[in-house]
Amino acid sequence: MAKQGIQWEESPHVLKMQQFSVATLIRITKHANVFANALQNEEELPRLSTPLRRIGKRRSISRRIRLLFYAASTRTECTFYDAATLLGCDVHIVKDPKAFSSAAKGESLESAIAHYAYQCDGIVMRHNDEGSSEKAAKVIDAMVARGGCRSVSVINAGDGKGQHPTQALVDLTMIARKRPGQFLQDITILFPGDLLNSRVVNSLLYAFGKFGTQNIKVIFCCPQGFAPKPDLLLYLQKYAVTYDFVDPTELPSAISCADVIYMTRVQRESNEAPITREQRELYVFRTEYLSRLKPKAFVMHPLPINEDSNDPPAEIAPELISLAIGGDPRCVWFQQSHLGVAVRAALLDLIFFHGDSMAAPKK
Numbered sequence: 001m002a003k004q005g006i007q008w009e010e011s012p013h014v015l016k017m018q019q020f021s022v023a024t025l026i027r028i029t030k031h032a033n034v035f036a037n038a039l040q041n042e043e044e045l046p047r048l049s050t051p052l053r054r055i056g057k058r059r060s061i062s063r064r065i066r067l068l069f070y071a072a073s074t075r076t077e078c079t080f081y082d083a084a085t086l087l088g089c090d091v092h093i094v095k096d097p098k099a100f101s102s103a104a105k106g107e108s109l110e111s112a113i114a115h116y117a118y119q120c121d122g123i124v125m126r127h128n129d130e131g132s133s134e135k136a137a138k139v140i141d142a143m144v145a146r147g148g149c150r151s152v153s154v155i156n157a158g159d160g161k162g163q164h165p166t167q168a169l170v171d172l173t174m175i176a177r178k179r180p181g182q183f184l185q186d187i188t189i190l191f192p193g194d195l196l197n198s199r200v201v202n203s204l205l206y207a208f209g210k211f212g213t214q215n216i217k218v219i220f221c222c223p224q225g226f227a228p229k230p231d232l233l234l235y236l237q238k239y240a241v242t243y244d245f246v247d248p249t250e251l252p253s254a255i256s257c258a259d260v261i262y263m264t265r266v267q268r269e270s271n272e273a274p275i276t277r278e279q280r281e282l283y284v285f286r287t288e289y290l291s292r293l294k295p296k297a298f299v300m301h302p303l304p305i306n307e308d309s310n311d312p313p314a315e316i317a318p319e320l321i322s323l324a325i326g327g328d329p330r331c332v333w334f335q336q337s338h339l340g341v342a343v344r345a346a347l348l349d350l351i352f353f354h355g356d357s358m359a360a361p362k363k
Ligand code: NCD
Pocket: 075, 076, 158, 164, 167, 199, 200, 264, 265, 302, 303, 304
């Protein structure tokens, strides 16, 4: 029977940020940093070059990871794939199961999971429905409890308007790398735009709750009706994360006092009543705002940015996208997304290999 590595506060699954302790979050970000440095310092390109691949190949045991992507994804899926491959796992992607698997024949999520439970050690799942990863985890737990299968970790890779915990781990690691020695201490983070429907924003805010003693200030700048859900705001209050709402007319001055500006896309595909184009114009990060940034402040985005010319505006001015491509330290979203490989490799390493993948090779 395969024994999983770290148990995330009594559960083998990664479902939502509330489940983590501060110590575990710090452990993951530090471990991710080790992976990120190793990937960065590699002499050979492409990134996943032979020396690092050998880490995985050295193992006497492997792990089978299944990526079940019921909903669209580019970065999350690819970075999980690269991360798992890097660790020498056997990876299989079931893409769009609703079209290409038994789900197209009417199979429920529960039945699909009951099947995969026998086949693999980890299930990374993206789904349109909030709570679907928890549903999958319950199926696994019930099977394990009756001795019907071994432990399998379910990892939530984004569930509807719920959470996206591994994106929050990427974001925390990015902040830790940009603010060495400080991390979240005395930080002010500004969130402009659609804050109601973004699972990325949800997970990052729940993560902040874990660090409430570090004097975190959050500024929300969103249209009426697009504020974070009341239970999330109560959670922030409970865990001493200070927050404030500002009017879009105050966006430029809010940018001047923020250490991080966290931009997100309007989640049009999941909104019954999306933010109008006129409203969206008010929350765009414009080129002229760069001069307002504090000396070490930077702009994050989980990607993708809406660059659809038939449905403008993009939430970030096109000139800034060029700056980001050029590696401007204030526009970090491409570095942030690339960090996804290191963070997900660190996470899988801690779950499946006791965190020893970066140890010196055994002679
Ligand atoms: C986000 C997602 O899918 O939740 N992207 C990501 O995973 N990096 C953000 C989005 O789609 O807007």
